[in-house]
Each structure stands twice: as structure tokens, then as C-alpha cells.
Amino acid sequence: MTDSALRPLYFKPRNGVRIVVWSAFAALLLLLPLVARSSFAQTLLCATGIAAIACMSYNMLLGQAGMLSFGHAVYTGLATFVAVHAMNRVGAGWWLPMWAIPLVGGLAGLAFGVVIGYVTTRKAGTPFAMITLGVGELVFAGALMFPEFFGGESGVSANRTAGAGWLKDVGITFGPQLQVYYLIAIYLFLCSAAMYAFTLTPVGRIANAVRDNAERAEFVGYDTRWVRYLVVMASSFFAGIAGGLTAINVEVATADLLYSVRSGQYLLFTFLGGVGFFFGPLIGSVLLVFALVVLSELTKAWQLYVGIVFLIMVVYAPGGFAALLMLNLRRIKYGEWRKMRWPYAGMAFFGAIALWGFAAIVEMLYQAQDAAVTGSALSVAGIKLDSATVSSWVLAMAVLMVGAFGFEVWRRRFKRVWDDGEERIAEAIKKAEAAIV
Amino acid sequence: MSTLNGVSYGLLLFMLSAGLTLIFSMMGVLNFAHASFYMLGAYFAYQVSSWTNFWVAFVVAPLLVAVLGGLFERAVLRKTHRFGHVAELLVTFGLSFVILELVQLVWGRTAVDYRVPAALDGALFQLYNANFPTYRAFMMVVAIAMLLALFLVLRKTRIGLVIQAALTHPETTEALGHNVPRVFALVFAGGCALAALAGVIGGNAFITEPGMAQAVGAIIFVVVVVGGMGSLAGALIASLLIGLMQTFAIGLDWSFIGALKSVGVEVTPESFGYPLWKLKLSQVAPILPYLLLVVMLIVRPKGILGTRDD
Numbered sequence: 177m178t179d180s181a182l183r184p185l186y187f188k189p190r191n192g193v194r195i196v197v198w199s200a201f202a203a204l205l206l207l208l209p210l211v212a213r214s215s216f217a218q219t220l221l222c223a224t225g226i227a228a229i230a231c232m233s234y235n236m237l238l239g240q241a242g243m244l245s246f247g248h249a250v251y252t253g254l255a256t257f258v259a260v261h262a263m264n265r266v267g268a269g270w271w272l273p274m275w276a277i278p279l280v281g282g283l284a285g286l287a288f289g290v291v292i293g294y295v296t297t298r299k300a301g302t303p304f305a306m307i308t309l310g311v312g313e314l315v316f317a318g319a320l321m322f323p324e325f326f327g328g329e330s331g332v333s334a335n336r337t338a339g340a341g342w343l344k345d346v347g348i349t350f351g352p353q354l355q356v357y358y359l360i361a362i363y364l365f366l367c368s369a370a371m372y373a374f375t376l377t378p379v380g381r382i383a384n385a386v387r388d389n390a391e392r393a394e395f396v397g398y399d400t401r402w403v404r405y406l407v408v409m410a411s412s413f414f415a416g417i418a419g420g421l422t423a424i425n426v427e428v429a430t431a432d433l434l435y436s437v438r439s440g441q442y443l444l445f446t447f448l449g450g451v452g453f454f455f456g457p458l459i460g461s462v463l464l465v466f467a468l469v470v471l472s473e474l475t476k477a478w479q480l481y482v483g484i485v486f487l488i489m490v491v492y493a494p495g496g497f498a499a500l501l502m503l504n505l506r507r508i509k510y511g512e513w514r515k516m517r518w519p520y521a522g523m524a525f526f527g528a529i530a531l532w533g534f535a536a537i538v539e540m541l542y543q544a545q546d547a548a549v550t551g552s553a554l555s556v557a558g559i560k561l562d563s564a565t566v567s568s569w570v571l572a573m574a575v576l577m578v579g580a581f582g583f584e585v586w587r588r589r590f591k592r593v594w595d596d597g598e599e600r601i602a603e604a605i606k607k608a609e610a611a612i613v
Numbered sequence: 614m615s616t617l618n619g620v621s622y623g624l625l626l627f628m629l630s631a632g633l634t635l636i637f638s639m640m641g642v643l644n645f646a647h648a649s650f651y652m653l654g655a656y657f658a659y660q661v662s663s664w665t666n667f668w669v670a671f672v673v674a675p676l677l678v679a680v681l682g683g684l685f686e687r688a689v690l691r692k693t694h695r696f697g698h699v700a701e702l703l704v705t706f707g708l709s710f711v712i713l714e715l716v717q718l719v720w721g722r723t724a725v726d727y728r729v730p731a732a733l734d735g736a737l738f739q740l741y742n743a744n745f746p747t748y749r750a751f752m753m754v755v756a757i758a759m760l761l762a763l764f765l766v767l768r769k770t771r772i773g774l775v776i777q778a779a780l781t782h783p784e785t786t787e788a789l790g791h792n793v794p795r796v797f798a799l800v801f802a803g804g805c806a807l808a809a810l811a812g813v814i815g816g817n818a819f820i821t822e823p824g825m826a827q828a829v830g831a832i833i834f835v836v837v838v839v840g841g842m843g844s845l846a847g848a849l850i851a852s853l854l855i856g857l858m859q860t861f862a863i864g865l866d867w868s869f870i871g872a873l874k875s876v877g878v879e880v881t882p883e884s885f886g887y888p889l890w891k892l893k894l895s896q897v898a899p900i901l902p903y904l905l906l907v908v909m910l911i912v913r914p915k916g917i918l919g920t921r922d923d
Contacts, residue, residue, distance in 0.1 A: 244699050295907050298914050302643045302698055303842055306834040307910065313831040314903035321896060436831070440706070447703060477718065483710030490703045491692050541718050 198369070205361040209354055218353045224465045225360040226421045229367050231446045231457035231464065233414035238443070239451035240375060241407040242387030244305040247312030248442045250292065251285045251412040253433035254315065255419025257326060258284035260334045260429040267338035274339050274350055278363055278420035285416015286409060293408035297401055300390060304404075309436065316434045331430030334423065350424065360421050367414055372454055374410060383407050441468070444486055450498025459497050477538045510604055512597040519590035526582030532557055533576025540568060616857065621749045623856020624756035625818075628811035629829060630836040630848040631763060632804030638843030639776065639800045641698050642690070645705040647808050648830035649712035654678050654809025655816025655825065656720055659727035667730035675809040682805025686798045709826065717823050724822035752814050759810065760849070776800060835902045839909050841916030850917050855902045862898035 205225075212221055230252050237243040259281040266272050272280070292315075296307050319326040326332070336350045348355055374380045385393040386400045394400050423429060432438070441464060449460020471478040493500055507513040536556045540563040543554045553562045561568040633647045644650075654674050661670035685708065693700040729748045767773040779786040779793050787793045819825070836855060840847030897904075909916065 238699075242699065244702060295910050298910050302637075302641070302702060303838060305702060306643065306838050307906065309831055310835050310838070310903045310906045314900050314907065317900040317903070321900070436827075443703075443706070444710075477714060479710055480714035480718065483707050483714060487689065487704065487707040487711060490696075490700055490707060491689055494693075494696050494700055538718065545721050 201368070202365055205365055208361075209357055215353060218357055220465055220469060222353065222357050222360050222425050223469065224461050225357070225364045226418050226425060227445075227461035227464045228458050229364055229421070230415055230418035230442055231449065231461045232368060232371050232454075233411045233418065234442045234446045235451055235454075235457045236371060236374070236383075236407055236411040236414070238446060239456070240380060240387065241383040241404060243300070243404060243407070244302075244443070245296075245308040245439070246305055246436065246443065247292075247296070247308035247315075247439050248415060249434055249436070249438035250312050250315045251288055251415035252419040252422065252442075253429075253435075253438070254288050255281035255285040255416035256423045256429045256433050257332065259420040259423035260332045260427075261325075263334035263336065263338060263423060263427075264332075267335055270339075272339065273341040273343065274336060274424070275343065275359060277424055278359075278417045281420020281423060282413050282417040285419060286413040288416070289409040289412025293405050293412065297404040297408055300386075300400065300404060308439075312434070312436045312439055316431065316436065319431045319434055326431055327429070329431075331428050333428040336424045336427055356425055359424065363417060363421060367417055368458075371414060375454065379403065379406050379410075444482065448486060448489055448496055450496025450500075452495045453498040453502065456496050456498035459501075463497075475535075475539065476542050480538060481535075506601065507597060510597075510601045512601060515593050515597065516590070519586055519593050522586035523583060523590055526579050526586055528579075530576055530579025530583050532559075533572050533574075533579050536561060536572035537569075537576065540572065617745060618749065619857035619860035620853060621753045621756075621856075622860060623853035624753055625811055625815050626829070626833060626836055626856055627849050627852035628756050628759060628815075629808055630833045630840070630852055631760075631845060632807035632811075633833055634837055634840070634843060634845055634848045635763075635807070636801055636804040637837065638845075639779065640701075640797050642701045642705070642801075643698075643834075644801075644804065645702060645830075646709040646712060647705075647804070648826040648833060649709045650678055650682060650805040650808040651812040651815070651829065652716060652821075652823070652826040653681070653712060654812025655727060655821045656716055656725070656812075657809070658813040658816060659720075659725050659821055662727070662730075671813055674813050675806040678809035678812075679802040679806035683798050683802035686801040690801070691794065691798075709830075713823060713826065720823075722823060724820050727817045727821040729817045748818055752818060755810070755814055759807065763807075763845075772796075772799075832902055835906045839902075839906055839916055841918040844916065844918040847916055847918030855905065858901050858905070859898055862901055 208221055209218060212218060230248070233251075234245070234248050237245050237248070259277050262270075262272065262280045263274070263277055266274065266277075292311055296304060296311055299307055320328070336356070343349075350356055350359065382393065382398055382403050383406075385396075386398070386403050390400045393403070419433075422433070445460040445464035445467070446457045447460070448463055449458065450456025467478060467482050471481070475481070489496060495502075504513065507516065536559075539554055539556050540561060543550070544563040547563060553560065555561065561572070563569075629647065629651055632650075633644055636642055636644050636647075657674035657677050658667075658670040661673050689708075690701060690704055693704050734747065765773075767777060775786065775791050775796055776799075778789075779791065779796050783793050786796075816825070832855065836848055836851045839855070840849070840851035
């Protein structure tokens with residue numbers, strides 16, 4: 177049975193859904209600034225757009241080829257530095273339009289991918305992870321040694337309104353944040369389309385094979401190292417574009433762009449978003465900006481919350497939020513979702529109570545540390561507490577315990593309903609398959 | 614003098630990487646939180662020694678960390694085993710965040726005053742007009758004792774033999790009636806205890822602060838890769854090598870300019886690549902371990918004593 181002979185008989189225009197989804201994505205990118213009018217909201221949008229490209233390029237490694245990298249910030253960061261220097265050259269009279277700076281970043285990322293990837297892709301799996309970590313440290317420590325290029329502690333700054341070109345004549349100077357947003361949005365759309373196309377190419381497919389079983393891929397005749405190398409190069413190109421956009425967006429490059437903590441953030445949030453689906457990293461990038469900008473303003477202990485959520489997700493939902501979303505969509509499709517409303521509501525209710533108790537304890541601990549400076553009174557979600565009084569601690573712990581107990585009760589109910597539904601869905605799928613045959 | 618300092622630093626690195634190597638070779642799990650357990654060891658030792666004294670802390674802190682490590686293995690790590698090594702690595706990565714934050718929550722964001730006990734303070738002997746601290750000697754003794762104990766436990770005792778068997782043939786060992794998951798939990802706890810012991814004696818020799826895990830974390834991975842994944846002896850050689858390399862490099866201000874001058878080439882600030890040539894060896898000391906890693910990967914990807922080449 178040859179595939180090509182059968183294909184005309186089974187033709188169906190599958191691209192219909194794809195066109196709708198991508199058009200909706202484009203429309204969303206186009207219309208978002210109409211909703212988010214304040215300059216703070218636009219800054220958030222810009223940061224999210226850049227993070228989305230970076231996270232998607234990271235997912236080419238982790239989700240597509242199964243390569244866990246702890247050094248992704250090397251590509252985005254070095255590309256930012258190159259882009260900033262290119263912007264300064266533009267200011268000094270080079271002929272290069274400002275909109276092409278991200279491409280310069282992309283090419284720089286690609287070049288670093290060619291060099292660094294040559295070393296890192298010699299290993300796969302766990303050793304690869306360790307090596308990327310080591311190379312990341314190498315680049316970060318090395319950056320401080322060359323203040324001529326990296327600008328030392330204060331970094332290198334540039335001006336995004338520099339240069340000339342026909343865009344200037346029609347009023348697009350990239351001075352206003354809105355224009356920068358649309359530049360980022362265009363790059364985001366093109367990059368996600370290109371990255372999606374990459375997943376469909378033979379290289380992208382073989383990368384999946386290498387991820388799932390490197391040994392078999394090797395036996396079939398593919399050089400797995402070469403595949404890993406190609407994926408790293410492609411990924412670093414897109415990471416470089418994200419770096420170039422960063423240069424335009426913030427107009428400064430500092431050495432902490434290369435720091436391993438940043439690489440860790442790409443990993444963390446790409447995973448939280450979901451590595452199994454192409455749109456997972458998009459969710460991840462929204463979470464990243466939310467955590468870094470909003471959550472970190474609210475609480476000093478934000479990394480604790482993020483870390484705990486991450487641990488829970490790795491253990492119970494390794495597919496990330498994207499997988500959770502898809503599983504629930506499947507429920508809806510098979511008419512199984514209605515039964516889960518109450519378990520969901522119960523878990524959300526008691527989960528929120530437990531979260532308040534836990535957050536109250538954490539915040540009171542921090543407040544107690546700084547009590548000499550800021551006093552011992554604080555409020556958690558509008559409820560006033562005092563870290564110096566016993567009653568506040570007793571209250572927080574009691575609430576935590578009640579919440580945890582209620583959550584556990586509902587979690588068991590939820591698990592029963594969920595497993596029951598899974599069984600029925602599996603049956604329904606089997607029946608549907610039998611009907612086709 | 615530098616040699617002795619280098620050796621003592623190298624031995625400390627070895628204590629850290631030994632636990633990591635043990636866990637890795639046995640379970641295939643790269644414990645990203647290993648350096649965090651090292652930090653926990655130092656903080657526990659600080660806390661316990663402030664209540665009692667250093668010697669109680671010396672025993673109690675590693676045991677406490679071992680219990681925590683064992684619990685973590687049982688409660689969390691084992692659940693992710695079915696998702697593969699990447700998930701296991703991610704779990705320990707998440708754990709390193711949580712431990713760091715908890716440490717900051719309990720002990721604050723600044724360094725704590727964890728000191729060398731009075732009995733071990735001061736100089737042991739003088740060499741070329743420089744004092745060699747007693748505590749450094751103590752560190753070396755502890756590390757060597759631990760090395761011997763580890764060797765004896767792995768080679769001569771029953772549990773050691775089971776561990777070795779489970780290392781290469783887990784299914785067969787299980788079929789022979791040994792509880793391999795429990796052995797795994799034990800190994801994980803033991804590895805954490807080794808890291809904590811390093812923390813107990815390293816925390817007061819250097820500094821006990823929330824950044825200490827980050828400071829050694831990447832270096833011990835370099836040790837493990839350079840030594841050869843899963844090779845204890847390789848880890849020992851690599852740790853000593855890196856320890857010596859770093860302590861020597863800090864003391865030397867060689868640069869390419871000097872080297873080129875001795876062969877008759879004069880380098881001036883105008884020549885090409887001057888920023889690179891003017892760097893002194895003492896300036897590049899922090900990146901030497903990573904350079905070693907890169908060179909090693911190009912020359913001999915399996916590491917000094919590695920057998921696997923994956």
C-alpha cells in the first residue's frame with residue numbers, strides 16, 4: 177500500500193482550520209494595542225512578544241528535539257549585544273534600516289549557534305544539559321572580561337531612532353512604543369510561521385525521531401549529532417531575532433542578559449506553557465512576563481511560588497498548561513466536561529483558601545525579617561495581619577490546614593470523575609475507529 | 614602553598630561531585646539541586662552549631678539533609694521516573710529554586726555568621742612565610758576519610774555490592790530479591806548527605822550565603838563531565854585538576870603579551886585583538902574550568918576516565 181497512490185482518494189482540505197487559526201492569531205496581534213492603551217500595557221505586550229519568540233525557539237530544542245538546554249540566554253543575549261553595536265553603527269552612518277536590526281541579531285545568533293552548537297551537540301540528553309550550563313557560565317564570565325565589547329557593568333546603549341530610510345519619511349521612526357510593538361508583532365508572526373513550518377520539514381520530523389528514540393534514528397541511518405546540530409542552529413537563529421528585538425525594545429544591553437538565571441527562566445516557562453504543543457510556549461511567555469513584571473512587584477517570594485507551581489506541574493502535568501487545555505477541550509468534545517464542574521469548583525475554592533494560608537505564612541516570614549525597617553503589619557489579599565502577633569500565625573496555619581484538607585477531599589472526587597471520563601473517552605474513540613473500518 | 618590550597622579546594626569539589634556522580638551513575642538522574650543540598654548542609658550546620666557546637670552539627674546536619682533527600686526521592690522524584698530522565702532533571706531543577714527561596718525565607722538574604730570552631734582556628738604550620746590554616750588541613754582529612762569510607766562501603770560491604778549490582782543490572786538485582794527502589798532512595802539520600810557534609814565544612818571555610826549554591830553548582834557539573842560521566846575516580850582527578858588550576862591561576866599574572874614578548878613579538882594597544890592579548894591569567898581564572906570543559910569535549914568527549922560515549 178503506497179501512500180501516494182491513496183492520497184487523491186482521501187483528499188480533504190485540512191488547511192482550512194490552519195488558515196482560521198493563523199488569521200485569528202494575526203488579528204489578535206493587530207488588535208491587542210487597541211485594548212491595551214496605557215504605556216505600561218504596551219511595554220508588557222512588547223516584552224511578551226519577544227519572550228514568545230525566545231520561548232518558541234527554546235521549544236525547538238526541548239519540545240521538538242528533546243534537548244534540555246540551560247544556556248539559551250547565551251544566544252539571545254549575545255545577539256542583543258551584536259544588535260546594539262549594529263544600531264550604534266547605523267547611528268554612525270551605516271546604511272541599514274532599523275527594522276532589519278532583528279535580522280542582524282538573528283544572523284549573530286546563528287553564527288554563535290554554529291560555533292557553540294558544534295561543542296554542545298557532541299552529547300545528548302543529560303550531558304548536553306550540563307554542557308550547555310557550563311558554556312553558559314563560560315560566556316557570562318567571559319563577558320565581564322571584555323568591557324570593550326560588553327560595556328562592563330553598565331552595558332552598551334543605543335538609540336533606536338537613529339539612521340535614515342524611506343520608513344522615516346512616512347513617519348515610522350520607532351520612537352513611539354506602539355511602532356516598536358508592531359515591529360515585534362510582525363516579527364513574532366513571521367517567526368512563529370517559520371518555526372511552525374520548520375516542524376513540518378524533514379529535519380523537524382527527524383528531530384522528533386531523535387527525541388523519541390535516538391538509537392533507532394541512528395540505525396535507520398541518520399546522524400543524530402548532525403540533526404541536533406541543525407536544530408541548535410535553527411533555534412539559535414530565532415533566539416537571535418528575539419535578542420535583536422530586545423535591543424530595539426530596551427535600547428541597552430547588559431551582561432545580565434547572558435546570565436544563567438535567564439536561561440533557567442526560558443526553560444521554566446516554556447515547560448510551564450507546555451512543550452508538547454506548538455502554542456505552548458506562547459502561554460509560557462505570557463506567564464513569564466506576568467511572573468517577572470507583575471508577580472515580582474506583588475511579593476518578594478515570587479520565585480518560591482513559581483518554583484512550587486513548576487514542581488507540581490512536572491510531577492502531575494508534564495504537558496504544561498497547553499496539555500491541560502487540550503485535555504479539557506477533549507472532555508468538552510466528548511460531552512464529559514459537565515460532570516467535572518463541581519470537582520473543579522471545589523478544588524478551586526479550597527485551593528484558593530489553602531493558597532491564602534500558605535501565602536500568609538510566607539509573607540509573614542518575610543515581613544518578620546524586615547520588621548525593624550518596615551514594621552510587622554501587612555495585608556495578604558486585603559486581610560490585615562501582623563507578623564508579631566501569635567493570632568495571625570495561628571489564623572494562617574488554620575486556614576492553610578482547612579484549605580489543604582478540603583482540597584484533598586475534592587481532589588479525590590475529581591480523580592474519580594476524571595478517570596471515569598478517561599475510560600469512556602477511550603471507549604468512544606475505539607468505537608469510532610471500529611466504525612471506520 | 615598554592616598546591617595545598619588547590620588540593621584542599623579540589624577535595625571539597627570532589628566531596629560535592631562524588632555524591633552527584635554516585636546518584637548519576639546509579640539512577641541516571643542528574644541532581645540539579647545537588648549544590649542546593651550543599652547549601653542546606655551549611656545552613657543546618659550553622660543553625661545546629663549555634664544551638665550546640667560544631668561537632669554535633671558536623672554529624673547532625675548531613676543526617677538531616679540525608680533524611681530530606683530521601684523523602685524528596687520517595688515523594689516526588691520517584692513519581693517522575695516514568696516520564697524519563699529529562700523530567701527527573703526538571704524536578705531537581707525546580708527543587709533548586711524552592712530550596713533557594715526557602716533558605717532565604719528562613720535565614721534571610723544576607724550571609725550568616727557561620728564560623729570555623731575555635732579548636733580548628735589558626736595556623737597549623739608555616740611554609741615559605743605563609744600560614745597554612747588548620748581548618749584547611751581538617752577539610753583535607755575529612756575529604757580523604759570520606760573518600761576511603763566511600764570506597765570501603767562500595768567495595769566491601771553487602772549494601773555496597775547491591776548498589777554496584779543495581780548500578781549495572783537493575784532488573785536482575787530486583788529479580789534476586791533486592792528492593793532496588795529502596796536502594797535508589799538510599800543512594801539519593803547518601804549523595805545528598807555527602808553534599809551536605811561538604812557544606813558543613815565548606816560553609817565556614819568560605820561563606821554561607823544564599824548565593825553559595827549557584828557559585829559551585831556549575832563547577833561540579835564541569836567536574837562530572839570532565840571526569841567522565843559516572844566515574845568516581847575520574848571525578849577525583851578532575852576536581853583536583855580544577856582545584857589546582859584555579860588556585861594557581863589566581864596567583865599568576867601571565868598574559869599573551871608576556872608570552873609573545875618572550876618570542877620577540879611586541880604587542881601594543883593598537884594591535885589587532887589587544888583586549889584578548891592583554892588579559893592576565895588571574896583575570897581569566899573564573900572561566901578556566903569551563904574552558905577545560907570545552908577543550909575536553911573537543912579532544913576527548915567521554916571525559917578523563919569515562920567509558921560511556923553518549
